[in-house]
Amino acid sequence: MADRFSRREFLGAAAGASLYVSSATAKDRSVEPTIVIGVMGLGRGLTLARSFGRQPGVEVRYVCDADQNRASNAASVVSKVVAGQNPKPIQDFRRILDDPDVDLLVCAAPDHWHGPATILACAAGKHVYVEKPCCHNAREGELMIQAARKYKRCVQMGTQRRSSPGTMEAMKRLREGVIGRVYLARCWYHSARGSIGQGQPAPVPPHLNYDLWQGPAPRVPYYDNRIHYNWHWFWHWGTGELGNNGVHSIDVCRWGLGVDYPTRVTSSGGRYRYDDDQETPDTHTVAFEFPNECAITWQGLSCNRHSGGGKFVMFHGEDGAMEVDGGGTYRIYDARDKLVEEKKSRDTGEIAHIQNLLTAIRTGRPQELNQEIEEGHKSTLLCHLGNIAHRTGRTLNCNPRTGRILHDEEAMSKYWSRQYEPGWEPRV
Ligand SMILES: NC(=O)c1ccc[n+]([C@@H]2O[C@H](COP(=O)([O-])OP(=O)(O)OC[C@H]3O[C@@H](n4cnc5c(N)ncnc54)[C@H](O)[C@@H]3O)[C@@H](O)[C@H]2O)c1
Numbered sequence: 001m002a003d004r005f006s007r008r009e010f011l012g013a014a015a016g017a018s019l020y021v022s023s024a025t026a027k028d029r030s031v032e033p034t035i036v037i038g039v040m041g042l043g044r045g046l047t048l049a050r051s052f053g054r055q056p057g058v059e060v061r062y063v064c065d066a067d068q069n070r071a072s073n074a075a076s077v078v079s080k081v082v083a084g085q086n087p088k089p090i091q092d093f094r095r096i097l098d099d100p101d102v103d104l105l106v107c108a109a110p111d112h113w114h115g116p117a118t119i120l121a122c123a124a125g126k127h128v129y130v131e132k133p134c135c136h137n138a139r140e141g142e143l144m145i146q147a148a149r150k151y152k153r154c155v156q157m158g159t160q161r162r163s164s165p166g167t168m169e170a171m172k173r174l175r176e177g178v179i180g181r182v183y184l185a186r187c188w189y190h191s192a193r194g195s196i197g198q199g200q201p202a203p204v205p206p207h208l209n210y211d212l213w214q215g216p217a218p219r220v221p222y223y224d225n226r227i228h229y230n231w232h233w234f235w236h237w238g239t240g241e242l243g244n245n246g247v248h249s250i251d252v253c254r255w256g257l258g259v260d261y262p263t264r265v266t267s268s269g270g271r272y273r274y275d276d277d278q279e280t281p282d283t284h285t286v287a288f289e290f291p292n293e294c295a296i297t298w299q300g301l302s303c304n305r306h307s308g309g310g311k312f313v314m315f316h317g318e319d320g321a322m323e324v325d326g327g328g329t330y331r332i333y334d335a336r337d338k339l340v341e342e343k344k345s346r347d348t349g350e351i352a353h354i355q356n357l358l359t360a361i362r363t364g365r366p367q368e369l370n371q372e373i374e375e376g377h378k379s380t381l382l383c384h385l386g387n388i389a390h391r392t393g394r395t396l397n398c399n400p401r402t403g404r405i406l407h408d409e410e411a412m413s414k415y416w417s418r419q420y421e422p423g424w425e426p427r428v
Contacts, residue, residue: 035358038062038096039087040117041109042074043228044131048106048158049074051354052129053082058358062096063087066109066213067205067228091209093117097124103361107131108158112237115140116216118155118373119426122147127361129354131158132251133243133380134373138403139417141377141384146428148373154366156357157376159251163353166328166345167252174256178332179317183293185253188310189245189300193282195274196233199225216424225277233278235391240280241300243383250298251371251379252313252324259290260378261403265396267389273303286386291400298386378403388415 035058039049042065053060060082063074071089079086093109096102097120105121106129107114115135118128128148134157135141148155161167174182202224204210210222217236232238254260269284282302289295299310315322320340321333328345356370366372381403388411389396397406405411420426 032057032362034059035103035361036061036099036101037104037106038064038093038099038102039074039106039108040064040093040096041107041113041131042067042070043108045106045108046070046074046077048108048129048354049078049087050082051351052106053078053085053087055354055358060085060087061099061102062090064090064093064096066091066209068207068209092212094120097121097126103127104129104357110213110231110237111239111243112136112217113215115144116424116426118144119147119428122151122153122155123428125151125153127154127357129156129158129357130373130376132247132376133239133383134376135380136237136239137416137418138381138384140426141373141380143426143428145374145377148366150428152366154357154360154369155373155376156353156360156369157371157373157380158353159248159371159376159379160349160353161248161252161326161328162255162349162370162375163356164328164345164347164349165352166330166343166347167324167349168328169343170322170324170328170330171252171255173330173332174315174317174322175258178320179315179322180319182257182315182317183295184316185257185294185296185313186310186316187246187249187253187296187298187313188307189241189249189298189302190305190307190311191241191245191302192305193302195276196225196230196278197276199223199277214421216420216426218419218421223277230278233280235279235387238280239383240284240387241282241302242280242284242286242298242386243380246284246286246298246300246386247379247383248326249313250296250382251376253296253298253315254379254382256313256315256322256324257290257294257296259292259294259296261400262288262290262382262385262398263400264289265382265385265389265398267386269300269390280387281390284386284390286389288382288385296382384415391415 039045065071075089104127107117108131204222269281272283284300287297312326313324323331332341
């Protein structure tokens with residue numbers, strides 16, 4: 001194929017549109033045309049930069065972070081540990097979008113960046129690997145789908161269990177009816193997070209471009225206890241534990257039940273453990289009902305590791321139950337609760353998920369993505385709805401064809417989207 005097409009013709013045509021035509025040379029790492037990538041956000045993104053960089057036919061050209069220290073560190077780590085890679089450390093991700101050789105943006109910046117950066121990347125002709133949750137609010141998810149369609153790009157959300165062989169097999173068994181009609185999926189997350197204390201306004205560290213870090217989010221003063229990582233627990237940038245970790249197991253529940261959008265969402269919980277600056281619940285129970293009489297429940301305890309038995313996902317069917325863990329091990333129980341089968345696995349799908357995206361880009365078949373943005377949006381939306389139910393203190397009734405909230409104008413107008421920093425409003 002590389003003989004018949006230039007690299008850019010091939011990769012542009014891959015998703016149905018030839019956006020650039022150049023004869024950029026591929027490194028001789030494989031017979032495939034090279035996919036050039038830039039990675040944005042280098043906490044989680046450092047792991048992704050290494051993993052992408054180890055795949056044949058991938059060039060990690062940029063590692064980008066608003067924090068110059070993280071960018072420099074990532075460039076040095078990737079060059080050292082991944083043979084043949086020597087990425088440039090940069091602070092502004094728009095340099096990635098402006099480079100016509102770049103095929104793929106990997107976005108692992110904080111949640112408030114996922115939607116806007118994905119939309120800008122699609123418009124610049126880039127494919128996107130966007131970390132979960134795919135967006136900060138529901139409207140952004142809708143726009144991301146529109147952008148992927150309009151610019152014919154492959155957009156994969158980083159819920160890697162969609163590519164875990166054990167989990168895929170378990171879902172196939174459910175579909176084949178191994179426990180009969182499945183009507184309830186329960187899932188959990190437990191951790192032992194500490195307090196983030198009470199932050200103080202502070203000078204922005206010289207190595208951080210706080211303006212770029214904030215990007216689409218309206219400007220607020222810098223505090224000393226929010227960057228890095230703790231932004232997860234502020235609505236201004238994050239989506240709480242539900243969007244942070246709930247999305248992984250809720251996505252598997254939705255997959256196993258074969259459902260899309262809910263009819264009803266309820267939430268209970270709060271900040272029960274620490275009296276600190278965090279806004280999002282540390283103890284949270286959410287329930288989602290779907291058409292055809294089935295439901296999902298999620299229980300998150302951010303500050304207590306004791307699981308009480310329920311660890312990742314449990315499916316309940318008319319003829320038994322199936323337990324699935326985060327590594328793809330599954331256990332099947334018969335109607336009398338006797339363990340009848342166990343299949344062990346310890347592969348979360350991390351590498352296969354990346355390979356699935358690279359293949360879809362090369363073959364031009366976004367429909368073969370294991371977590372195409374539309375499916376990613378549906379699972380992320382459940383997290384947003386759970387958070388909206390929490391914030392309004394009300395049960396939400398939803399349109400099962402779109403997930404949009406019915407008969408609650410305040411919930412829609414206040415929480416479906418967000419205010420943007422002028423100039424950063426996402427548009428498709
Ligand atoms: N799929 C998974 O298993 C998995 C695991 C961990 C994290 N994640 C996701 O990855 C994302 C990042 O999480 P994290 O734990 O690494 O957070 P983090 O705060 O440690 O790292 C985010 C990084 O993004 C940088 N950043 C912010 N704005 C930027 C910009 N405009 N350009 C470039 N870099 C920018 C920050 O400076 C920071 O270094 C989250 O959305 C999280 O949910 C996914």
